Amino acid sequence: MAGLGAIARKIFGSANDRKVKQLRATVAQINALEAELQGLSDEALKARTDIFRKEIADGKRLEDLLVPAFATVREAARRVLGQRHYDVQLIGGMVLNNGEISEMRTGEGKTLVATAPVYLNALTGKGVHVVTVNDYLASRDAEWMGRVYRFLGLSVGVIVHGLSDDQRRAAYAADVTYGTNNEFGFDYLRDNMKYDRASMVQRGHNFAIVDEVDSILVDEARTPLIISGPLEDRSEFYNTVDAFIPHVTEEDFELDEKQRSATFTEAGNEKLEQLLKANNLLKGDSLYDVENVAVVHHLQQALKAHKLFQRDRDYIVRNGEVVIIDEFTGRMMPGRRYSEGLHQALEAKEKVAIQPENQTLASITFQNYFRLYDKLAGMTGTAATEAEEFLDIYGLEVVEIPTNLPVKRIDDDDEVYRTVEEKYKAIVALVDDCRERGQPILVGTTSIEKSELLAAYLKKEGYSQVDVTDPNAFARLYDAEKAGNEKLFAVLNARYHEQEAAIIAEAGLPGAVTIATNMAGRGTDIQLGGNPEMRFAKELGDMPEGEERKAREAAIRAEIEALKQKAIAAGGLYVIGTERHESRRIDNQLRGRSGRQGDPGHSKFFLSLQDDLMRIFGSDRLDGMLQKLGLKEGEAIIHPWINKALAKAQQKVEARNFDIRKNLLKFDDVMNDQRKVVFDQRIELMQGEAIADTVADMRHDVIEDLVARHIPEKAYPEQWDTQGLAEEVRNILALDLPVVDWAKEEGIADEEVKERLRKAADAVMERKASEYGPEIMGQVEKAVLLQTLDHLWREHLANLDHLRSVIGFRGYAQRDPLQEYKTESFTLFEAMLANLRQATTAQLMRLELVREPAPAMPTEADLPAMEAMHANPSTGENEFTQPQFLAEAVGAGERDPERPETWGKVGRNETCPCGSGKKFKHCHGALV
Known part of the structure; x- marks a missing residue:
């Protein structure tokens, strides 16, 4: 066939x-x-x-x-x-x-x-x-x-x-x-x-x-x-927050060991507000102002660390590190860390070095x-x-695509030596021979280390290395060729792209010796005799267009043409490979540097039985056989069969690498599908003018889930967990509703409960929308939703990383790891979306925007003479243009409970001037 x-x-x-x-x-x-x-x-x-x-x-x-x-x-x-x-x-x-x-x-x-x-x-x-x-x-x-x-x-x-x-x-x-x-x-x-x-x-x-x-x-x-993103190193902050917890007494917090949660009570919050104020850590007056979200979060984590997590049960301290103990196996899990600042809270509690968190914010494969x-x-x-x-x-x-002119390059069979030493000696001998004949040489190596090793061999033979970062490197190479009295070579290793391009462009000069990692200078053409554009840029600089420049360009072109003919007469560019790469493609790339546009050229690979590829494919046996056959030191084996055997070995390695990449991609595709959903959703949210409908749908879904968790389908009201439902409604929806009493009503059903919860929650959000205005509320909803989505997506990425690291073990149970990964990652993704709905709803239901009243601007007559002229020396602006400088203290006796305009600036923790006996923030200050 x-x-x-x-x-x-x-x-x-x-x-x-x-x-x-x-x-x-x-x-x-x-x-x-x-x-x-x-x-x-x-x-x-x-x-x-x-x-x-x-x-x-x-x-x-x-x-x-x-x-x-x-x-x-x-x-x-x-x-x-x-x-x-x-x-x-x-x-x-x-x-x-x-x-x-x-x-x-x-x-x-x-x-x-x-x-x-x-x-x-x-x-x-x-x-x-x-x-x-x-x-x-x-x-x-x-x-x-x-x-x-x-x-x-x-x-x-x-x-x-x-x-x-x-x-x-x-x-x-x-x-x-x-x-x-x-x-x-x-x-x-x-x-x-x-x-x-x-x-x-x-x-x-x-x-x-x-x-x-x-x-x-x-x-x-x-x-x-x-x-x-390295979550910034905030060791001092964690230690400061940790120092507050010993002041917390039993009436300041509630502990739920079953749900593994710990929360502060109202009394606890007030105590913490005072502590934070005393330490200048509180922005504004209230612990629950938007600016204090991070502080509240870390206080909650510190409370958890002290009241929920026990040393030698949940974790141990070993060599100055907090090491998690697996709750199922009881084994230590070194290297694993709690997220969200909890691990730092534990480190602060145990007075050990606090490590900053690193978090994957986003990732994608090419x-x-x-x-x-x-x-x-x-x-x-x-x-x-x-x-x-x-x-x-x-x-x-x-x-x-066929070449413009036929390729004239000669590709010799590989030369195989017993040792690396013999191989390098043969390469140096060939470099010497080519240089004397005026043939340019490009030596390709597989790594920076190998480049430097070959450079050391050349130096032993009297060669000098040119510094490629030296702006005059080209001039030295070129002058050396012209004078023919200095043996120079350049080493390129993909570190200095711009200098490399300049040097690799001149690797076609007669007798030039260039050592490069196989990929160095890739993208730049090696022209025999030199590159005219590079020479113009180097020698003519910013010389204006005109007859003088034209004459100089013509002279350079004529010189390059003469050098090109000399290089062609010597056989064109000679490419020497110091060993075979595990991919044929890289070898072909190196060979292809020679014989451009119909120019003559030569290529040859030198190998030793100690090279990586030869060693992997059984060179020990071959070495013994060659010794028996009487192969002497410095002699090489040259045969087309060896080339074919090496090509097959390379194909095997390529196939294995392809399988690895393909398998990695299958796993990444699972995450990629989820990434597309999240990224597309973000763009939709950003482009949407108002997302009240999206937020309302989320809220209704949360209510559906809450009711489904506590009221089983077709269950009698006496079988309902109304206490649990009332508690979750308080925690998530911030609503204090008589859910327990509803269950006592005759003919009540779960749909009726859902409807009442929906109406109550919608009424709160409608009140906020009318109070703050739909535009401001829309911006707030968008910000909360996007930030919550990003936060949960990062957590999800971390969870998927952890899942990837262990999923391979499922293979031992005769289960397909990829299929298991798909199933579990989908479950995690659904859980993330449920958390998104719940967290967004909980934040928006609790959120109150604080509007500071802006008193009337004082007239110049109202101000003391000196202050009327007071300007900020750095800006020249009147400092009294900022409202925060304008609030005047009003004595308690001057306030009329019936007339809020007489109250002036009221502290959020002061008793409300209306006479209710409540704090201002819980009364008239709650919605301003």
């Missing part, structure tokens, strides 16, 4: 060949427009953008505009950059526009390829994201290719580290936005932590082209993006982030080996 397949491919071509052939027909149509567009003025060429936009607005599809749009971009690039898209680059652009991966060899100009599909898709006005692997490439490409887009009337933005929200919002609002995968992902997460739609920076996920797609969607896909886009495409030099993964996970097909 395999033989028949090979015959069919020879006759009809592969599926890839057929696809490329179809696209060539479209290229012919684009080429047919070239002469016409060359005859247009710059203004007429630019005007085509507005024509295309109008056609799209009138209902024309993007596919109908592909030919004229691609032809327009090609002509604009020719005029602005002096670069004309090759036919194969147009084919690559069409593949990207189709939402597929364009595999193009290194040096085929992928950066330029992207301009055509980016321009076409940006015409819709929905934005196009171009994703790169580092900030340097994002900035470089946005500036370089941005010249084409701006010429055609499109706006360009770039997202790099360190921008403000306003700068990011402006960049995302542009037609084309360049940025790194990390920045796009983190902006998405940060947006979903905002409390206002206008403060979000991204505007949607329309179309993304991912450069170096294999690096971003495969290599980096294993690690999720996580925003975690796999799930990039699947948010309506259309996704990618480009790289090496994707074919991971084609199955791209199709399976992202639905992206890989299309191999």
